[in-house]
Ligand SMILES: NC(=O)c1ccc[n+]([C@@H]2O[C@H](COP(=O)([O-])OP(=O)(O)OC[C@H]3O[C@@H](n4cnc5c(N)ncnc54)[C@H](O)[C@@H]3O)[C@@H](O)[C@H]2O)c1
């Protein structure tokens with residue numbers, strides 16, 4: 276996938292969190308100046324660059340050079356790529372590297388990679404010597420528009436995604452959209468799932484923009500890509516500022532994730548990738564909302580059409596209701612045994628509702644009988 280990126284000015288978005296406030300900077304070729312940016316933040320000494328093998332071959336040298344030029348001692352920590360790396364075992368690997376390299380409280384971690392690397396690095400930074408600074412340098416679309424912003428960090432447990440972790444805000448998020456050029460097409464589209472989510476939960480005009488610009492976006496044209504990264508970060512920053520610890524408002528970011536996370540864990544993190552699972556989750560959570568009389572059919576139709584146009588899956592893989600329900604109950608959003616789900620009222624507005632097992636089963640069976648659910652092949656969406 277090639278892209279005719281042109282130079283664009285730097286965009287800066289402020290994440291207001293009192294003493295933990297920080298900036299999201301979006302600028303082409305920002306990788307070349309990470310050293311200067313860290314110095315501006317007051318970092319000094321050692322920087323542990325946590326990345327994965329896919330990114331190490333492409334960007335580690337450039338980032339290391341930029342850091343060394345600014346006077347930092349660089350300790351690369353290279354992990355295997357993929358969700359299966361997001362474990363406590365990887366945290367141990369990072370801890371071992373930091374201890375061996377004699378990292379101190381004043382040292383910094385830099386996450387160079389997708390959401391897996393960002394989540395791991397943030398959690399490692401939260402617990403090493405009771406907390407050291409970290410900076411996000413997200414390289415995947417999911418990471419640039421979602422996971423690098425907001426301070427949720429952690430790892431998976433065999434029984435559920437993200438079950439172990441901490442809230443830990445980065446010192447800054449440094450986004451170089453030029454890195455998206457090397458992102459595999461499947462990962463790129465998966466990121467669009469999260470982008471579409473922002474339109475549904477908070478901004479109908481942005482949803483319309485996506486409907487109108489999906490072709491140039493898929494061609495990675497510079498202006499719409501810059502626009503979707505910026506607008507997504509703005510929405511995420513706004514929501515997180517209002518509710519850092521997910522007591523209430525922040526839960527709207529989980530639209531598509533109740534079913535999405537369940538599908539990911541049912542696949543043992545080997546089948547669907549995160550954004551694909553979220554895409555299916557959004558379509559089915561909207562369909563559930565329609566079934567419950569909470570939104571009109573038009574919401575499901577528009578959402579399904581956009582998800583499809585983005586090249587994302589819209590059908591549930593083969594799964595039984597009891598397996599899905601069981602997996603949904605593993606979700607962190609479950610409270611006192613009740614499964615909560617974010618559902619659209621219209622495009623641009625969502626609400627959070629508790630799900631009753633019987634009603635959810637009735638929806639599932641109805642959806643199934645419409646042949647929307649049975650298998651990917653037979654799905655009529
Ligand atoms: N913390 C949060 O708030 C939050 C939000 C959303 C998602 N997440 C988490 O993020 C993870 C998913 O993130 P992801 O989709 O970035 O997955 P990922 O980190 O596994 O990256 C996807 C793949 O793309 C590769 N890659 C990344 N950037 C690249 C680039 N520029 N060029 C070439 N290859 C590149 C990676 O090596 C990997 O193989 C999940 O674990 C999810 O739970 C966290």
Ligand SMILES: [Zn+2]
Pocket residue numbers: 421469532549553
């Ligand atoms: Zn997500």
